[in-house]
Amino acid sequence: MKMYDAIVVGARCAGASTAMLLARQGHSVLLVDRSTFPSDIPHGHFIHHGGTGVLQRWGLLDDVIATGAPPITTMSTEWHGVRLTGENVAVNGVPLGIAPRRTALDALLVDAAVDAGAELRTSFTVEDFITDGNDRVTGITGHERGSTRPVSEQARMTIGADGRYSGLARFVDALAGNACPTLTCFYFSYWSGIPDQGIRVVDLGDKAIFVAPTNDRLHMVFVTWPIDQAPSVRADIEGRFMSAIDESPDLAGIIRNGRREEPFRGAVDLPNFMRTPQGDGWALVGDAGCHKDPYMALGCGDAFRDAELLADAIHRGLSGEQPLSDALAEYERRRNEATLADYRQNLHMAQFRGLPPEQRALRAAIQGDAEAIRDMYLALELLTPPERFFNPDNLQKLLSGGPASWTLVPKPSRQPRFAPGSGIHGKRRLKSPRPAA
Ligand SMILES: Cc1cc2nc3c(=O)[nH]c(=O)nc-3n(C[C@H](O)[C@H](O)[C@H](O)COP(=O)(O)OP(=O)(O)OC[C@H]3O[C@@H](n4cnc5c(N)ncnc54)[C@H](O)[C@@H]3O)c2cc1C
Known part of the structure; x- marks a missing residue:
């Protein structure tokens, strides 16, 4: 059986990016997904907070823009009735954000991975993972759509980029720290006929609205509520959605003049956790490693960043520059360092606690x-x-002489309702070590 350097399960923003980066460094990579591409998922897609800079560094920003997603350089946020609009928020041609539909973005990333030399297998569902008989993960077992014949593949590293319900995380029983149950529900759809005002965030205290331009001259419009309102929102999605929009008269004027082009879609299962993202022969990246409420729209940008951190670590490990276990431990440390402050701030915002x-x-x-x-x-x-x-x-x-102790990016003033660490459970050995097939 062929031994790949890496098998990546999941081919969207975390997996396709990781596969592309590893393949660009000359590694043999198998990238599998049960989906085909292009295809949509009911997730948001406003990429910011460093994500556009990463796309530019990878040489993909122009391609993403060319799909028809306009670069976003205007940002307007509104909390407690104070609206701040920043224009020309861009540096050296890198806009603050971009919101490509997942049909466009994920397909483009998959193509980039294949162009770099990764082998792609779509319509392929991973059912199980194989080990060396001890704790080391050595590959996958799965099947192609329409076939029951099991197919096994082996690799030096098996990477779970398979989203928040990650099968690999389950298999290795990855530790989940800083955990907090779902705080919000989100519903969204797409409108035509809305003038481009960049990204708009309006927090109304007990709900929030997000509007941004995307492909096909459409705007994505998202509304989020605290999770305890999910049953009542679900009972009348359009009514609750539009009455939320009406609470912002300015936005209502714009959106009610446009036309909704797609059905509403939503999400009510949005747990927050940071899993241990690496172990013997395995690693997790993207939502599989760290899932957070979409309030601050951190998922895609973080997935890009962590794909880079992970691909670098694996390259150092597989090329002999550093013991693989050390390189992976460094990936975990750097991911945690890069994630934690935003993760906490996001928990705060998703509880509608207002700004500190x-x-x-x-x-x-x-x-x-x-x-x-x-x-x-x-x-x-x-x-x-x-x-x-x-x-x-x-x-x-x-601030004309405000307290000098206000230094870097402000931190949330209060701890989240669910204490960090409340979801921690001990790391156990692999549930069912299996010999290699
Ligand atoms: C309502 C909502 C709004 C959001 N808004 C934003 C936003 O505006 N900005 C932002 O940055 N983020 C947003 N996010 C978060 C963002 O969508 C995620 O962080 C991002 O999609 C994570 O990408 P990923 O590649 O890790 O996982 P995913 O996008 O979940 O991809 C996982 C892939 O793994 C595949 N897979 C899973 N299991 C298997 C298996 N057994 N075999 C084969 N394939 C498998 C799936 O088919 C899928 O293609 C939002 C999320 C939601 C739910």
Whole structure:
């Protein structure tokens, strides 16, 4: 049986990216997915917070724009009635965001992986994982659509990029830390006839609205509510959706003048967790490794970032530059470091706790100051080093002498209702070690 360097299960933003990066470094990669491409999934797709910069570094940003997803350089956010609009939030041609439909984005990433040399197998469902008889994962077993014949494949690394219900995470019983149950539900659809105003976020205190331009001259419109409202929202999705929009008269004027082009879709199962993303012969990336509420729209950008961290680690390990186990441990450390502050902030926002007082004060202070608003968004979107804006001198200047202790990106003022770590359970050995097929 052929021994691949890596088998990647799941070929969307985490898996296709990881496969592409490994193949670009000369590794033999098998990329499998039970879906075919292009295909949609009921997930959002506003990529920001560093994600556009990563796409540009990979040489794919122009291709994504060419699918018809407009670069987003205007950002408007509204909390507690204060609306801040930043224009021209872009650096060296990299826009703060872009919101390509998943049909376009995932297919483009899959093509990039294949162009780089990865072997692609779609309509292939992974049913189980194989081991060396001990704890080391050595490959997959699955079947092609329409066939019951089991197919096994072996690799030095097996990577789960198979989303939040990851079969690989289940198989290795990956530790899930910082866990918090679902906090929100999301419903969304697509509208035509809406003028492009960039990304708009309107938090109404007990619900929030997100609007952004996407492919085909459409706008995605998302509304989120606390999860306890899911049954009543589900009972009258359109009514509740439109009455949420009506709470923002300005947005209502725009959206009610447009036309909804697609049915509503939604999600009510959005748990928050950070799994241990690596072990002997295996790794997790994207939602499989860390799933978070979509409130701050971090999923795709984080998946790109972690795909880079993981592919680098595996390359160092497989090329002999560093013991593989050390390289994977470094992947875990770097992923956690890069994730944790945003993860916590996201939990805070998804509980509709409003902005912490220092952020409210800052937003009130810079209202009407176009340059400061742009600089703040550039920093928050990682287009400039955050400390360039969030440093004591600048904050004091903007706040006319506010507390000097306000330093870098503000942290949530209160801990989430569900204490971090509440979902931790001990790491156990593989559930059912199996010999290699
Ligand atoms: C309602 C909602 C709104 C969101 N909004 C945003 C947003 O605006 N911006 C943002 O950045 N993120 C958003 N997210 C999160 C984002 O969609 C995810 O973070 C992202 O899709 C994760 O990508 P992934 O590649 O890790 O997993 P997925 O996109 O879930 O892909 C997993 C793939 O694995 C395949 N797979 C799974 N099991 C198997 C198996 N056994 N065999 C073969 N294949 C398998 C699946 O077919 C699938 O193609 C949102 C999510 C939701 C639910």
